[in-house]
Amino acid sequence: MLPTSQENDPISLDSIxxxxxxxxxxxxxxxxKTDEAIKLYDEVIETLQDASNDKDEAARHLLAATWxxxxxxxxxxxxxxxxxxxxxxxxEAIRLFGTLPIKTKELYVSDAVTLWSxxxxxxxxxxxxxNTEDAIGCFERAIHLxxxxxxxxxxxxxxxxxxxxxxxxxxxxxxxxxxxxxxxINAYTHAxxxxxxFPIENPQSALLISNVWMNRASLFSSAQDEEQRKEAxxxxxxxxxxxxxxxxxxxxxxxxxxxxxQANRAKLLSLPKDKANTNAxxxxxxxxxxxxxxxxxIDQAPMAAENVLNARLALCQxxxxxxxxxxxDESLNLYEQATDEIDEALSLIHKCEAxxxxxxxxxxxQFFRVGTQLYRSQQPHFLAEFITDSVGTGRPLNDDPAxxxxxxxCIDETIENLTKNNxxxxxxxxxxxxxxxxxxxxxILESLPKEEAPESK
Numbered sequence: 001m002l003p004t005s006q007e008n009d010p011i012s013l014d015s016i017x018x019x020x021x022x023x024x025x026x027x028x029x030x031x032x033k034t035d036e037a038i039k040l041y042d043e044v045i046e047t048l049q050d051a052s053n054d055k056d057e058a059a060r061h062l063l064a065a066t067w068x069x070x071x072x073x074x075x076x077x078x079x080x081x082x083x084x085x086x087x088x089x090x091x092e093a094i095r096l097f098g099t100l101p102i103k104t105k106e107l108y109v110s111d112a113v114t115l116w117s118x119x120x121x122x123x124x125x126x127x128x129x130x131n132t133e134d135a136i137g138c139f140e141r142a143i144h145l146x147x148x149x150x151x152x153x154x155x156x157x158x159x160x161x162x163x164x165x166x167x168x169x170x171x172x173x174x175x176x177x178x179x180x181x182x183x184x185i186n187a188y189t190h191a192x193x194x195x196x197x198f199p200i201e202n203p204q205s206a207l208l209i210s211n212v213w214m215n216r217a218s219l220f221s222s223a224q225d226e227e228q229r230k231e232a233x234x235x236x237x238x239x240x241x242x243x244x245x246x247x248x249x250x251x252x253x254x255x256x257x258x259x260x261x262q263a264n265r266a267k268l269l270s271l272p273k274d275k276a277n278t279n280a281x282x283x284x285x286x287x288x289x290x291x292x293x294x295x296x297x298i299d300q301a302p303m304a305a306e307n308v309l310n311a312r313l314a315l316c317q318x319x320x321x322x323x324x325x326x327x328x329d330e331s332l333n334l335y336e337q338a339t340d341e342i343d344e345a346l347s348l349i350h351k352c353e354a355x356x357x358x359x360x361x362x363x364x365x366q367f368f369r370v371g372t373q374l375y376r377s378q379q380p381h382f383l384a385e386f387i388t389d390s391v392g393t394g395r396p397l398n399d400d401p402a403x404x405x406x407x408x409x410c411i412d413e414t415i416e417n418l419t420k421n422n423x424x425x426x427x428x429x430x431x432x433x434x435x436x437x438x439x440x441x442x443x444i445l446e447s448l449p450k451e452e453a454p455e456s457k
Contacts, residue, residue, distance in 0.1 A: 011047060011048065011056075011059060013058055013059060013062060016044055016047065016048065016059075016062055017062070019040050019043060019044055020040075020041075020044060020062070020065070020066065020069070022040055023036075023037040023040040023041055023044075023069065023073075024037075024069075026040070027073060027076075032076065034073055034076065034077055037073050038070060038073055038074070041066050041069060041070040041073070042070070044062070044063075044066045045063065045066055045067065045070070048062060048063040048066070049063075057100060057101075060096050060099055060100060061096075061100055061107075061108065061111070063092075063096055064092070064093045064096035064097050064100070064111070064115075065093070065111055067089045067090070067092040067093040067096065068089065068090065068093040068111070068114065068115050068118060070089050071085070071086045071087075071088075071089030071090050071093070071118065071122070072118050074086045074089070075118075075121070075122055075125065083126065086122055090115070090118070090119050090122065093115050094115070094119075097111070097112055097115060102145075103148060106149055109145055109146075109148050109149055110149065112142075112145050113142045113145045113146045113149075113160065114142075116138045116139070116141045116142035116145065117138070117139065117142045117160075117163075117164060117167075119135075119138045120134075120135040120136075120137075120138030120139045120142065120167060120171075121135070121167070123135035123138060124167070124170075124171060124174075129174075129175075132171050132174050132175070135167075135171050136168055136171050136172065139164050139165075139167050139168045139171070140168065142164050143161065143164050143165070146160060146161055146164070147161075155198070155199070158194055158195075158198060159198075159205060159208060161191075161194045162191045162194045162195050162198070162208060162209065162212065163191075163208060165187050165188070165190040165191035165194065165212075166187070166188070166191045166208065166211065166212050166215070168183075168184075168187040169184045169185075169187035169188040169191065169212070169215060169216075170184075170215065172184035172187060173215070173219070181219060184215075184219055185216065185219055188212050188213075188215060188216040188219075189216075191209075191212045192212060192213070192216075195209045195212065200242055200245040200246060202246070203246055203250065203251040203253060203254050206242055206243050206245060206246045206254060207243075207253060207254070207257060209242050210238075210239040210240075210242040210243045210257060210261070211239070211257070213235045213236070213238040213239035213242065214235070214236070214239045214257075214260070214261055214264075216231075216235045217231075217232045217233075217235035217236045217239065217261075217264065218232075218264070219232075220232035220235065221264070221267075221268050226272075229268060229271075229272075232268055233265060233268060233269070236261050236262075236264060236265040236268070237265070239257075239261045240258055240261045240262065240265075243257055243258045243261070244258065248293055252297060252301075255293045255294075255297075256293065256294060256297060256301060256303050256304055256307065258289070258293055259289065259290040259291075259292075259293035259294040259304070259307040259311075260290070260303065260306075260307050260310075262286040262287070262289045262290040262293075262307075262311070263286070263287065263290035263294075263306075263307045263308075263310035263311040263314065264310060265286050266282075266283045266286035266287040266290065266310070266311055266314035266315070267310055267313060267314040267317070269282055269283045269286065269314070269318075270283050270313075270314040270315070270317040270318040270321070271317070273321050273324075276318055276321035276322045276325070277322060277325075279318070280318055280322065283314055283315065283318045284315065286311075286314070287311035287312070287314050287315050288311075290307050290308070290310070290311035291307075291308050291311050291312075293307070294307040294308050294311075295308060298348070302352075302357060302359055305348060305352055305357075305359075305360065306359075306360070306363075308345075308348060309345050309348065309349070309360060309363050309367075310363070312341040312342075312344060312345040312367075313341075313345070313363060313366065313367070315337070315338075315341050316338050316341040316342055316345075316367070316370060319334045319335075319337045319338035319341070320334075320338055320370065320374070322334050323335060323338065335374060335378050338370075338374055339371065339374055339375070342367050342370060342371040342374070343371075343386075345363075345367045346364065346367055346368065346371070346389070346390055349363075349364045349367075349396070349397075350389075350390070350395075350396045350397075353396035353397070354396065361397075361400055361402075361403075364390075364397060364400070364403065365400070365402050365403055365406065368390055368397070368403050368406055368407075369406050371386055372386070372387065372406060372407065372410040373410075376410060376413070376414050380414055380418065380437055381436065381437045383410070383411075383414060383437075383441065384437075384440035384441050384443075384444055385440075387407045387410070387411070387441075387444055388440075388444055390403065390407075391403055391404055391407050391444075391448065392444065392447065393447050398449065399449070401449075404448055404449055407444070407448060408445065408448055411441045411442075411444060411445045412445070414441060415438055415441055415442065415445075418434060418437065418438060419438070422434055
């Protein structure tokens with residue numbers, strides 16, 4: 001343990017700095033040694049506990065940085081709420097930085113930037129609306145301080161500026177409304193301005209700048225206006241261009257982010273009904289690259305599975321739109337391609353579910369709904385098999401009320417339509433064929449989980 005100020009006065013700040021380096025090393029391990037780091041920070045805090053009342057400015061600065069670093073370590077520990085200790089650490093750091101002449105030293109300014117940036121990240125992590133608003137203020141304060149430094153000639157400081165504006169954009173997106181959306185776009189625009197001519201020499205810088213473009217694209221993707229869709233496509237393409245400067249073969253994260261951008265680009269291209277045929281080739285190419293880059297990582301990263309599912313959804317949407325306008329000789333091929341994508345997508349979701357990952361329920365509902373519509377309209381004799389595979393007794397999606405409801409409604413409508421539109425004579429071959437379709441559907445209907453009755457008020 002370090003000597004306290006009572007045991008050995010004056011305190012050796014060099015020995016304090018050595019301990020802080022040890023703590024930093026603990027956090028740089030492949031498996032960060034958080035407990036050891038916190039223990040070391042606590043030793044420094046105990047040693048410097050009287051520094052805030054001392055005239056030693058350097059000691060107060062070290063104590064402020066130690067409280068900040070301890071809070072950041074506590075924040076990094078998953079599945080453990082230590083918000084009170086985190087808040088205490090940041091409050092102590094703020095108090096101590098308030099005693100320093102911040103603008104007199106670049107080191108002080110730099111650490112103050114880190115402090116406000118860290119507090120902002122902690123506020124976002126708390127997932128509370130009021131804290132999100134506070135986080136934006138923290139990021140803005142960090143930007144103000146950072147611009148006191150010579151950032152123009154310092155790539156690390158420029159990257160920090162890009163990251164802060166990126167954080168503000170992400171925080172604004174958590175709110176609803178046009179004003180917030182425009183504020184997010186404005187923040188991403190600032191990040192893009194600071195990233196102009198930024199050398200893309202490593203995966204970290206590529207991922208940071210490409211994610212700015214990616215998130216900008218997502219804001220424009222939801223708009224119905226054609227010009228805004230063009231902005232979204234341009235942003236996706238810029239993201240891909242930046243990532244490819246590093247190369248998908250250099251880093252798995254680069255590969256997965258290229259795939260993510262391509263899958264989302266394919267989804268956007270698949271939406272306009274009037275361009276279903278003209279966009280078909282571009283959709284197919286983007287989806288193919290997304291699947292190719294992601295499939296090797298499906299067992300390791302949820303993002304890989306998400307990319308593949310989004311790529312398949314884009315293809316499915318395109319096939320369905322083209323199917324509506326197709327000639328009879330093209331219809332069967334488009335139908336088979338669409339159902340192939342649906343079957344493969346649901347198979348992947350079932351595998352993820354078997355491993356306990358229920359991340360993909362929303363997209364599973366999309367695939368399931370479209371699948372029931374296609375099988376009911378084109379091949380109702382296969383509808384029972386399709387539904388059973390997902391929601392039959394013991395199947396992966398059997399516990400999802402929304403999917404069960406889709407199945408129930410589809411079966412009810414199919415039985416009604418087939419019975420009404422196909423009058424047959426009992427015992428005839430036609431009746432036997434109709435019953436071969438209807439009976440499995442009735443059997444599934446009986447086995448589906450019952451809908452919960454609404455609670456009486």
